[in-house]
Amino acid sequence: MKSVQKIFVTMIYLMATSVVFSQNTNNLIPFASGLTSPVGITNAGDNRLFVVNQKGFIHIISSDGIVNPQPFLDIDDLVVYGGERGLLGMAFHPQYKTNGYFYVNYIEKGGSTQISRFMVSSVNPNLADPQSEKKLMIIAQPYSNHNGGDLCFGPDGYLYIGLNDGGSGGNPNNHSQNPKQLLGKMLRIDVDNGNPYSIPETNPFYGSSDVLPEIWASGLRNPWRFSFDKLTGDLWIADVGQNAVEEVNFQPASSKGGENYGWRCYEGNQTYNNSGCDPNASLTYPAYAYPQGPECSVTGGYVYRGSVSSPFYGKYFFTDYCSDRIWTLHKVGNNWIKEDFGRFAGNNFSAFGEDADGQLYVAGITSGKIFRISDQSTASIDIEKQSDIKISHVPFSQIIRLETENYDNTEIQICVFDINGTKHYEKSIWENNFEINTGKLSPGIYFLKVTMNNKSQIQKVLLGK
Numbered sequence: 001m002k003s004v005q006k007i008f009v010t011m012i013y014l015m016a017t018s019v020v021f022s023q024n025t026n027n028l029i030p031f032a033s034g035l036t037s038p039v040g041i042t043n044a045g046d047n048r049l050f051v052v053n054q055k056g057f058i059h060i061i062s063s064d065g066i067v068n069p070q071p072f073l074d075i076d077d078l079v080v081y082g083g084e085r086g087l088l089g090m091a092f093h094p095q096y097k098t099n100g101y102f103y104v105n106y107i108e109k110g111g112s113t114q115i116s117r118f119m120v121s122s123v124n125p126n127l128a129d130p131q132s133e134k135k136l137m138i139i140a141q142p143y144s145n146h147n148g149g150d151l152c153f154g155p156d157g158y159l160y161i162g163l164n165d166g167g168s169g170g171n172p173n174n175h176s177q178n179p180k181q182l183l184g185k186m187l188r189i190d191v192d193n194g195n196p197y198s199i200p201e202t203n204p205f206y207g208s209s210d211v212l213p214e215i216w217a218s219g220l221r222n223p224w225r226f227s228f229d230k231l232t233g234d235l236w237i238a239d240v241g242q243n244a245v246e247e248v249n250f251q252p253a254s255s256k257g258g259e260n261y262g263w264r265c266y267e268g269n270q271t272y273n274n275s276g277c278d279p280n281a282s283l284t285y286p287a288y289a290y291p292q293g294p295e296c297s298v299t300g301g302y303v304y305r306g307s308v309s310s311p312f313y314g315k316y317f318f319t320d321y322c323s324d325r326i327w328t329l330h331k332v333g334n335n336w337i338k339e340d341f342g343r344f345a346g347n348n349f350s351a352f353g354e355d356a357d358g359q360l361y362v363a364g365i366t367s368g369k370i371f372r373i374s375d376q377s378t379a380s381i382d383i384e385k386q387s388d389i390k391i392s393h394v395p396f397s398q399i400i401r402l403e404t405e406n407y408d409n410t411e412i413q414i415c416v417f418d419i420n421g422t423k424h425y426e427k428s429i430w431e432n433n434f435e436i437n438t439g440k441l442s443p444g445i446y447f448l449k450v451t452m453n454n455k456s457q458i459q460k461v462l463l464g465k
Contacts, residue, residue, distance in 0.1 A: 027326075027341055027342045027373070027374050028342070028344055028362070028371040028372070028373060028374065029371060029372040029373075029374055030065075030369065030371055031061070031065045031361060031369075031370045031371055031372045032049075032051075032061045032065040032066075032067055032369065032370040033367075033368060033369045033370070034067060034368060035051060035053065035059065035067065035363070035368040035369070035370065036053055036055065036368055037053055037054035037055055037086070037365055037368075038051045038052065038053060038054075038350065038351065038363040038364070038365060038368065038370065039052050039053075039054045039086070039087075039088060039089075039149070039350045039351050039363070039365060040052030040088070040089055040090055040150075040351045040353070040363075041351055041352065041353020041354075041361050041362075041363055041370065042090055042091065042092065042152075042353055042354070043092075043353070043354065043355050043356050044092045044096055044097075044102075045092070045096065045097060045356050046356060047062075047063040047355075047356065048060050048061065048062060048063070049061040049353060049355060049361065049370070050072060050090060050092075051067075051353075051363065051370065052087055052088070052089065052090050052104075052351075053071075053087065054081060054086035054087055054088065054365070055076060055079070055081045055086060055087070056074065056075050056076035056077075056078065056079035056081060056086065056087045056106070057071040057073065057074050057075075057076065057087070058071060058072045058073040058087075058090060058104075058128070059071055059072060060072050060126055061370065065370075068126060070126070070127070072126060072127060072128050073104075073118060073128040073130060074130060075087065075104075075106065075130060075133075078106065078108060078109065078114075078133075079106050079107065079108070079109075080107045080108065080109055080111060081107075082144075083144060083145060084144070084145050084146050084147055085107040085111075085144055085147060086106065086107060087104060087105075087106040088105050088106060088107070088147060088148070088149025088150070089104065089105035089106075089149045089150045089151045089152075090102060090103070090104050090105075090151075091103045091104075091151045091152045091153055091159065092153075093153065093191070094153050094157055096120075100119045100120040100122075101117055101118075101119060101191075102117070102118055102119075102120070102128070103115065103116065103117050103118075103136075103151060103159060103191070104116055104118065104151075105148075105149045105150070105151050105161065106149075107141070107147055108138070111140075111141055111144065112138050112139060112140045112141055113137075113138065113139040113140075113141055113147060113148070113149075113163065114135065114137070114138050115135075115136045115137040115138075115139075115151065115161060116133050116134060116135050116136060117132075117133070117134040117136060117191065117196075118130070118132050118133055118134075119132040134196060135196065136189075136191065136196040136197055137161075137189075137196075137197075139163060139182050139183065141164075141166060141167060141183075142166045142167060142168070142173070143166060143167025143168045144167060145167040145168070146164045146165075146167055146221070146222035146224075146240060147164050147167070147222075148162045148163045148164035148220075148222055148223050148224070149162070149224075150162045150223065150224070150225050150226055152226070152227065152228065154188070154228055154233070154235070155228060155233040155253070156200075156202075157192070158188050158189060158190055158191075158200055159188070159189050159190075159191050159197075160186060160187065160188050160216065160226070160235075161186070161187040161188075161189070162186055162187075162220065162223035162226050162237065163182055163183050163184065163185050163186075163187065163220070163223075164183065164184065164220070164221065164222045164223070165183055165184035165220065165221050165222065165263065165264070166181075166183045166184070169242065170242060170264065170272075170273065171184065171221065171263065171264040171273075174264060174276070176218060176219050176220060176221065176263045176264055177218065177219065177260075177263075177264065177265065177276070177277065177278075179205075179210060179211035179212065179215070179218070180211075180212060181212070182212060182214060182215070184218060184219065184220050184221065184263065185214075185215045185216070185217065185218050185220060186215075186216045186217040186218075186220060186223065186226070186237065187214045187215060187216060188200060188203055188214065188215075188216035188257065189214055199213040199214060202256070202257075203215070203216060203257060204216065204256060204257035204258035205258070216257045216258075217237075217251065217257060217258065217259040217260070217261065218259075218260045218261070219259075219260040219261035219262045219263050219265070219283065219284075220237070220239050220261055220263060221239055221240060221241065221242065221263040221264070221267075222239065222240040223237050223238065223239050223240075223300075224238055224239070224240050224297070224298065224299055224300060225238050225299055225300035225301065225351060225352065226238065226300055227300065227301065227302045227303070227352075227354075229253075229302075229303040229305070229316075230303075230305050230354070230358065231303070231305050231314075232253055232303075233253030234250065234251065234252050234253050234303070235250075235251040235252075235253075235255075236248065236249070236250055236251075236300060236301075236302075236303065236316055237249040237250075237251070237261070237300065238298045238299060238300025238301075238318055239261065239263070239286075239298070240297050240298055241267050241268055241292060241297075241298070242264075242267050242272065243267070243292065244267055244268070244270060244291060244292055245267045245268030245269065245270055245289050245290070245291060245292065246268065246289065246290050246291075246292065246295060246296075246297065246298035246320065247261075247267075247268040247269075247286035247288070247289045247298065248286055248287055248288045248289070248298065248300065248316075248318055248329060249261050249284070249286050249287060250286075250287035251284075259284040260278065260282060260283050260284060261283070261284055261285075261286070262283045262284070262285065265277035265278075265283065266283065266285070268286055268289035269285050269286060269289050287329070287331075287336050288329055288336050288338060294322065294323045294325075295320040295322055295323045295325065296320065296321070296322040296323075297320060297321040297322055298318060298319075298320055298321075299318065299319045299320065299321050299349050299350060299351065299352070300318050300352070301316065301317035301318045301319065301352035301360065301362070302316070302317060302352050302353075302354045302360055303315065303316045303317075304316075304317060304328075304358070304360055304373070304375070305354075305358040306357060306358040306359045306360070306375050307375050310375040310376060311376065311423075312328060312373075312375060314330060315328035315329065315330045315339070316328060316329045316330065317341070317352060317360055317362075317373065318352075319349040319352075319362065320349075321348050321349060321350065322348075323343065324343055324344050324345050324346070324347050324348065324349055324364075325340070325341075325342070325343040325344075326341040326342055326343075326344070326349070326362070326373075327339060327340055327341055328341055332426040332427065333427075335426075335427065335428050336428075337413060337415075337426050337428060338413070339413070339451075340451070340456075341373075344371075346364070346366065346367055347362075347364025347365075347366060347367045347369065348364055348365045348366040348367075349362050349363065349364055349365075350363055350364070350365035351363045353370075359372060359373070359375065360372070360373040361373065389402065389403075389404050389450050389452060389457050390402070390403040390404070391403075391448065391450065391457070391459050394435070398437055398438045398439040399435050399436065399437055399438070400435065400436045400438060400448065400461070401433065401434075401435050401436075402414070402433065402434045402435070402436070402450060403432070403433050404432055404433070404452065405432075409430045410430070410452060410453060411428055411429075411430060411452075412428065412429050412430065412431075412434075412450065412451065412452045413426075413427075413428050413449075413450070413451040413452075414426065414427045414428070414429065414434070414436065414448075414449070414450055414451075415448075415449040415450075415451075416436070416438075416441070416446055416447070416448050416449075416461070417446065417447055417449070418444060418445065418446050418447075424441055424446070425441075436448075438461070438463060441463055442463070443463050444463055445460065445461070445462055445463075446460075446461040446462075446463060447459070447460055447461065448460075448461050
């Protein structure tokens with residue numbers, strides 16, 4: 001019985017030293033190439049991928065990575081392209097297979113955001129009808145930079161639209177906190193009723209005379225890619241920062257909407273401009289925020305819901321446009337755990353995508369390549385002596401002690417997993433010293449991974465009776 005087991009812990013150094021995970025290009029599998037300015041990837045419920053080209057085209061990629069030379073949609077003549085403007089987003093209607101509707105977000109010739117519906121050709125499923133455009137919304141953009149651009153259908157069947165704050169720097173007109181402005185907001189509309197749409201009665205400001213009823217959430221600067229977890233319905237929003245902080249926001253599926261994510265009062269979790277802001281208690285802070293430096297512009301992704309046996313199942317993928325580093329994020333207890341997936345230079349990752357089976361892809365706007373994310377961890381190992389983390393066993397106990405030189409309160413991530421890769425313990429700490437009680441673990445071989453300053457030390461742990 002567990003209560004009468006005598007458990008001992010033996011720490012065995014792998015290869016007589018510690019190990020550090022390094023970049024491994026095997027984590028990304030080349031899928032397609034030769035694309036120009038890809039900024040979006042989605043699927044229509046079958047084995048094709050649809051890639052949004054910022055210049056005004058949508059291309060189809062077959063299941064074996066072949067790019068159809070004829071665009072699915074060509075609206076180059078409608079789109080203003082350059083900088084952060086262009087064709088920026090695409091979403092298929094949940095009943096696309098029967099109604100043929102899909103929706104796009106682009107910057108039209110006057111410089112405004114245009115939300116429109118198109119239809120697939122009645123005779124060719126690989127072609128859209130460019131004459132079928134039905135305009136739903138047009139939102140004036142006072143400046144040319146950061147235009148948001150993403151849109152997708154939620155599990156409730158409504159269309160969600162992510163809008164930027166209007167551009168320039170510092171949100172000079174404070175659009176994000178203005179309830180009479182659509183800019184700087186997440187919108188939610190019903191495209192199946194009304195002309196050209198209606199407002200869902202469950203919207204948080206439905207019937208309000210003080211807040212525009214399309215608004216689902218506010219306080220956004222430039223939401224560059226948002227997505228719904230296809231299993232739980234949770235909403236993830238990556239919001240590009242101003243000068244200092246990038247952020248990832250999390251809205252649980254149980255939310256009734258109305259969150260205020262803080263911009264321009266806050267940039268991430270740091271004060272930016274508190275003039276005229278609501279009390280702090282009314283704001284929703286990011287699930288995760290990271291400082292700019294080598295990183296400068298977050299690109300949001302998806303929660304991986306492909307193979308349930310994958311070590312990435314249930315983890316949210318995101319990246320940074322400037323550093324080309326990809327991370328995962330997931331919650332353990334009350335703590336958000338970030339893990340490094342790798343850095344893949346030369347791509348400028350602009351978008352993630354999900355196929356009908358839940359496998360994930362990522363697009364490089366500079367490289368013109370689409371990669372599939374490996375559903376297995378294949379991180380390579382470099383041998384490197386570590387002096388800032390000491391791991392030891394407290395004699396005659398079930399305690400493993402960590403001692404560090406963490407005098408500046410750097411985040412330290414701790415993970416214990418078995419030989420099959422299954423995780424049994426995770427925690428983030430900021431202390432110099434910490435103790436782990438292994439008493440609840442079954443006898444067997446485990447690995448203890450401690451990450452600090454982007455380096456991961458791993459040691460083998462043998463638990464027995």
